[in-house]
Amino acid sequence: MPMTWKTGGVLLGLVFFLAILLVKPIGVSTQFVILDGIIADAVNPDLVTATDDGFTSTNAYLAKSGGKYAKSVGNPLNYSFVFVLAMMLGGFISAMARGGIDARDHKVPALWRANYGDDPVKRYLVAFLGGFIVLYGARLAGGCTSGHMMSGMMQTAVSGYIFAAGAFAAAITVSILMFKKEA
Amino acid sequence: MMSIILAIAIGAAFGAVLDRIGASNPTVINKMLNLTDLRLAKAIMLAIGLGSVLMFTGQMIGLVDVGHMSVKAAYAGVFLGGLLLGGGWAMAGYCPGTGVVAAASGRKDALFFVAGGLLGAAAYMVTYPMWKASGLLDPIWGGKVTLGVVPGSGYDGVTNLPGDILGIVLGLAFIAIAFALPERLLGQPSGQAHPAE
Incomplete structure (x- = not known):
């Protein structure tokens, strides 16, 4: 649903x-x-x-x-x-x-499978590396998608807009480069 | 004790909503980020807009305590950290909040994301003095500032506009953009039904 x-x-x-x-x-x-x-x-x-x-x-x-x-x-x-x-x-x-959640999604999500196959080890490695970068970046920025982007922009915080500009610039670029095939 | 009850109630509601809108599903996240399915982006814009309108209207009629606002400082590292977070968000398909929700909902790859996140946060704790010394954490544009001056908030504004009215106007703008955004920007519609998840 x-x-x-x-x-x-x-x-x-x-x-x-x-x-x-x-x-x-x-x-x-x-x-x-x-x-x-x-x-x-x-x-x-x-x-x-x-x-x-x-x-x-x-x-x-x-x-x-x-x-x-x-x-x-x-x-x-x-x-x-x-x-x-x-x-x-x-x-x-x-x-x-x-x-x-969909049983096939337990280890490797659908869009990842469509682009990189269903080898869980490869997926786990990238998820781990992504987690490292996300949290290192979030602590450098002083917040994440929830605190900076959603809570911040909702309160008209200037820092929230700066954060969102950086986050989406990188995220959209990386996502378009990484996920060319559709699930 | 009351604050713990509120933490459980609001936290559980937040986790459940993130699950239901697909924010904890990396496929939905990357279809948003590669601009092939913007429905999640529309939901997020609507949420920010609605939250803003309710909060600032509530402040103006005295229902919402202005003291509950908490504005984070602006500094160069916010943009740099945002870039890093964005890159990792696209790679993994998870951000900190959706990663923990995904791990709890049975996604094994999210457990690896959370483990990597704990290590990344620890790495920042260790390297923090270097960032502090670099000056990239020094406040810019006044630091903890809002776009207008929100009455009673104690925060400065980058403009002299009334911050509460500006917040409502911007909130309505977010809602308008949510409705105006197309569901898809790049590529051809596949014509397939959206997966059940």
Whole structure:
């Protein structure tokens, strides 16, 4: 049951509006840093430490802005981190409720198969490399498609427009070059 | 505790909507990015526009707390990071939010995307001092600024226009573009039915 773009757009807009009405704008990519911090702090408990007025870290990035990220690592049960866990729950339930994703798509998506065949190893490698570049870029930019582009442009943030210009310039170019055959 | 309940409710709704509009399906993402099927782009433009109109109208009638706005800083690295993110987004077909939703919905390639993402975020944490020293993270155009001046927000505007009214006008423009965009820009329509997903 494909959803029309109008219904989907209205629902997506309502979610972004509800988030800012009730709490704050939606953002996701910071939580990759928080999870990294939680894992690294479990291995090396000296990474994030409590101070008299909050948290700090031996890592300059976690310690920046008054230890804002260090605090989230020290308190994983915070709004933004739970939000991303809940996204996974919502995505899972939604996918199951429509009978799950196409079985042929489990390892290699359809458009990729049409262009590069169904070898999962090749697909996994590119997905991994893509993930690395996406999150490195998102942290350099200070946000991702959710936080910068959608939440940012919705609030008329200048940074959101700068981000969207860069993201779409690269994404459209790479996609046209990589995916010439249709699924 | 209330904030955790809200996180679960809004987060789950966001994840479910991303799944239903196909944003967590790399095929749908790349058909948008290679300009052969723009229905997802139309949905996103409509969402940004509607969100903007509701938020700024809500602020003007006192329903929405202006203090809930959170504007990110503008700096050269935003564009550079955007370029990187865009390239990886097209390669993988996932961005951070849709990647985690896809992984949860049973896409194994998305697990590799998330693993790569965790490593990429860690690499940034380690190399952050270099970027900081480069000056590319220094604010430009006033840093945390909006296009107009939003009353009570505390953010400066790059223009002196009333930011809330400008936000509503731009929101309506986004909605108009969503409707005006063709469903397809490049190539010939295949005439095939759209896959069920």
